[in-house]
Amino acid sequence: MEWIAKLALLNMLWILFTLSGFLVFGFFPATVALLMVTRDIKRNNSKGIRVSYLQYFVDNFIQVNAYGFFIVTVNICFISLAIKSVNQFSVVFSVLIFVITVLVFLISLYILPVFTHFKASFVNHLKLSMVIALGHPVVSFVLFSLFAINFGIIFHSKILIAFPILFLFFMVSVSAYFATVVLTPVFGKFSRTTDSDMSSVRGVTEV
Numbered sequence: 001m002e003w004i005a006k007l008a009l010l011n012m013l014w015i016l017f018t019l020s021g022f023l024v025f026g027f028f029p030a031t032v033a034l035l036m037v038t039r040d041i042k043r044n045n046s047k048g049i050r051v052s053y054l055q056y057f058v059d060n061f062i063q064v065n066a067y068g069f070f071i072v073t074v075n076i077c078f079i080s081l082a083i084k085s086v087n088q089f090s091v092v093f094s095v096l097i098f099v100i101t102v103l104v105f106l107i108s109l110y111i112l113p114v115f116t117h118f119k120a121s122f123v124n125h126l127k128l129s130m131v132i133a134l135g136h137p138v139v140s141f142v143l144f145s146l147f148a149i150n151f152g153i154i155f156h157s158k159i160l161i162a163f164p165i166l167f168l169f170f171m172v173s174v175s176a177y178f179a180t181v182v183l184t185p186v187f188g189k190f191s192r193t194t195d196s197d198m199s200s201v202r203g204v205t206e207v
Contacts, residue, residue, distance in 0.1 A: 006041060006049065010034055011173035013053050021061075028068030028112065033057040034173065035116045038180045060115075067115060067122065071108045078104050106140050107133045109147060113179060117187045132186055142182050146175045 017030035033056035037049055078101040085094040110129035118128060133140050153171060 007173040007177065008169040009049055010037060010053075010176070011169050011171065013050070014172050015168070017053070017057050025061075025065055028064045029057050029061045031172075031176075032060050032064045032112055032116055034176045035113055035180065038173070038176045039116060039184075042177075042180055042184065064112070064115065067111060067125075070122075071111060075101075075105055075108055103133070106144060109133070109140075109143050113183050114187075117183075118190070128190070136186055139182055139186055143179060146179055150175055 014030050014034045017033065018026040020026050021029065033053050036056045037052050040047070040052060041049075078097075082094075082097050082101040085097045089097070107126075107129050110133050111125060114125050114129050114132070118125065120128070150171060153167065
């Protein structure tokens with residue numbers, strides 16, 4: 001019951017803070033704050049869910065929005081190119097663009113979780129996201145599945161109408177928890193990354 005209460009509270013906080021940023025500016029900081037608090041809870045070092053959530057949201061607001069808008073812009077460009085390639089390019093080239101688009105999207109799914117676990121520059125966050133996405137296909141599939149399920153529920157009005165409590169209290173927070181559970185062992189293979197220590201990340205990647 002304690003876990004259920006925490007997940008419900010986290011979900012409500014995510015909705016509240018996302019709306020506080022008018023969706024566009026609140027979504028990414030709220031998601032990162034959710035992942036960070038979930039990580040803290042799993043490590044049993046939470047200082048208080050509400051206080052920690054607010055602190056993470058405020059401290060990372062500008063940087064995470066910059067990351068988020070970059071992710072959205074790049075993915076929109078690749079998706080648009082993939083759609084246009086169907087009628088404008090050869091089959092081989094279209095397939096190549098489609099594969100690259102999928103890989104870019106998978107790498108994008110890792111950027112925010114990587115941000116929550118490692119201190120590094122954007123370039124190194126991107127490098128680490130690429131390493132993990134390409135080196136752990138099963139984990140990538142799980143992460144993509146979680147995204148697809150949430151995307152489908154949010155944009156399928158019949159599900160929300162039938163189960164409004166799902167979105168209000170559990171959907172996003174439960175997904176964040178499962179993502180944390182799946183990614184934590186993977187992140188554990190990497191030492192805490194800094195701008196001056198990306199060589200150690202490359203070494204671990206080869207393993």
